[in-house]
Amino acid sequence: MSIALNQDVRQLLLAHKPEGPLVAIVAPSGYAPNPAAVECGLATLQAQGCRVRNYTDASGKFQRFGASDDARIAQLYAAARAPEVDVVLALRGGYGLTRLLPDLDFGMLAASGKLFVGHSDFTALQMGLLAQTGATSFSGPMLCDDFVRDELSDYTINHFWQCLTQSSHTVVGHSEDNSQLSVTGTLWGGNLAMLTHLVGSPWLPKVQGGILFVEDVNEHPYRVERMMLQLLHAGLLDDQQAILLGDFSSYRLTDYDNGYDFAQMVEYLRKHLPVPVLTGLPVGHGPDKATMVVGSRAELDSSNGAFSLTMSGYRSLAAC
Numbered sequence: 001m002s003i004a005l006n007q008d009v010r011q012l013l014l015a016h017k018p019e020g021p022l023v024a025i026v027a028p029s030g031y032a033p034n035p036a037a038v039e040c041g042l043a044t045l046q047a048q049g050c051r052v053r054n055y056t057d058a059s060g061k062f063q064r065f066g067a068s069d070d071a072r073i074a075q076l077y078a079a080a081r082a083p084e085v086d087v088v089l090a091l092r093g094g095y096g097l098t099r100l101l102p103d104l105d106f107g108m109l110a111a112s113g114k115l116f117v118g119h120s121d122f123t124a125l126q127m128g129l130l131a132q133t134g135a136t137s138f139s140g141p142m143l144c145d146d147f148v149r150d151e152l153s154d155y156t157i158n159h160f161w162q163c164l165t166q167s168s169h170t171v172v173g174h175s176e177d178n179s180q181l182s183v184t185g186t187l188w189g190g191n192l193a194m195l196t197h198l199v200g201s202p203w204l205p206k207v208q209g210g211i212l213f214v215e216d217v218n219e220h221p222y223r224v225e226r227m228m229l230q231l232l233h234a235g236l237l238d239d240q241q242a243i244l245l246g247d248f249s250s251y252r253l254t255d256y257d258n259g260y261d262f263a264q265m266v267e268y269l270r271k272h273l274p275v276p277v278l279t280g281l282p283v284g285h286g287p288d289k290a291t292m293v294v295g296s297r298a299e300l301d302s303s304n305g306a307f308s309l310t311m312s313g314y315r316s317l318a319a320c
Contacts, residue, residue: 005048006154009161013049013317020049021086021164021317024079024114025143027056027066029121030094032144038091041147048157055079056091065096073100080112086320087164092144093120093191101128101203110135113315115164118142119215120285123190127198130188130295131205136314138163139190139213139283140291153287163291168312171290173244175280176305177266183241187298187311189213196227199234208239211298211309215246217285221265222257224248228269240275242300244309247284278307 005013013021023045025038032038035058042052055075060067067075079088101124109116110133116125117138126137140160141147147157163169188207189195192214198204216224231237245266253261270277278300282290297313 005161006158009158009165013161013165015165017086017317017320020051021320022051022053022084023087023089024082024085025052025054025056025089025091026072026075026079027091028072028076028100028125029066029090029096030064030092031061031066032056032058032091037144037148041143044147044152045143048161053079053082053085064094066091069099069103072096073103076104076109080109080114085114086317087115087117090118090122090142092142093118093122095121097121097124098197101201104128106132106135113320115315115317115320117291119289120191121194123194124198124203126190126294127188127195127205128203130207131203134295136293136295138291139294141289146287146289149287153289155282155288155290160291163293163311163316165317167314167316167318168310169291169293170308170310171282171292172306172308173278173280173282174306175278178278178280178302178305178307179276180303181242181276182301183211184297184299185241186210187213187292187296187309188294189244189292190215190294192216192224192227193219196230199230199236204236206236210240211242211244211300212237212240213244213246213281213283213292215281215284216248218250219248220251220253221248221260221262224262225265225268228273232273237273237275243273243275243277244281244300245277245279246281247286247289249284249286278302280307281309
């Protein structure tokens with residue numbers, strides 16, 4: 001297995017803590033089907049210069065969850081309350097955080113100053129943090145599968161540590177059909193299914209003038225359209241500066257679609273949403289994913305099909 005960490009990033013990582021940051025692993029959602037993969041992921045983090053503390057326990061899995069509801073909350077709290085922990089990294093996504101939201105002390109989690117990292121189901125925690133406290137978090141890799149692949153993604157791993165070790169971070173993307181614009185706003189979003197699931201709840205932030213990014217997996221284009229329209233009809237898109245579409249993979253088209261595909265869906269959204277829609281954001285459930293700082297100040301510049309998104313104003317390892 002390749003370590004996938006270039007020398008410049010390694011130096012950035014160790015510059016803040018010569019002994020390496022302490023990464024806590026928690027399972028607020030599903031469990032890892034292969035416990036051996038967890039050990040592999042822990043070894044990968046250690047080889048990248050991190051110290052690791054694993055709060056998960058494969059023997060404690062409950063139904064389809066990493067542990068009982070109370071035990072999963074206890075993992076989050078233990079990691080947040082440990083003064084030496086720098087980063088709290090989700091084991092994996094799946095489902096389960098929704099059950100925890102009413103009982104989570106978001107004030108305590110935010111005040112801990114930990115860098116919370118994950119995507120997919122972890123979007124629920126990130127939205128709750130932003131809505132309840134305004135705290136930033138990181139939509140980025142998880143232990144499974146991002147640190148356990150036979151061939152690690154150089155893009156994912158290096159961009160992740162670059163983001164966490166610096167006070168600003170830039171992600172670039174490209175699509176020929178993107179419109180020209182230059183906007184700033186609060187960056188928010190994540191997994192589209194989770195965002196629509198939280199509509200009407202106290203855990204979905206009401207971001208004014210924001211930049212929204214979305215991604216998903218196993219969702220047919222018509223479902224993506226339907227969820228985007230739900231956000232529109234709920235009044236959440238009226239005041240946004242831009243929408244960035246990430247990767248929407250692993251769906252299957254059929255003859256019944258009769259020419260309706262992802263491109264047709266995007267064309268429809270661009271005609272009916274009151275905000276520019278850009279495609280080509282390297283975020284999703286695939287091997288290559290950028291790290292996005294949820295709740296950060298973002299500057300988005302797009303021209304000639306290419307765009308850059310620069311995030312700043314967030315807590316990084318330099319402050320830990």
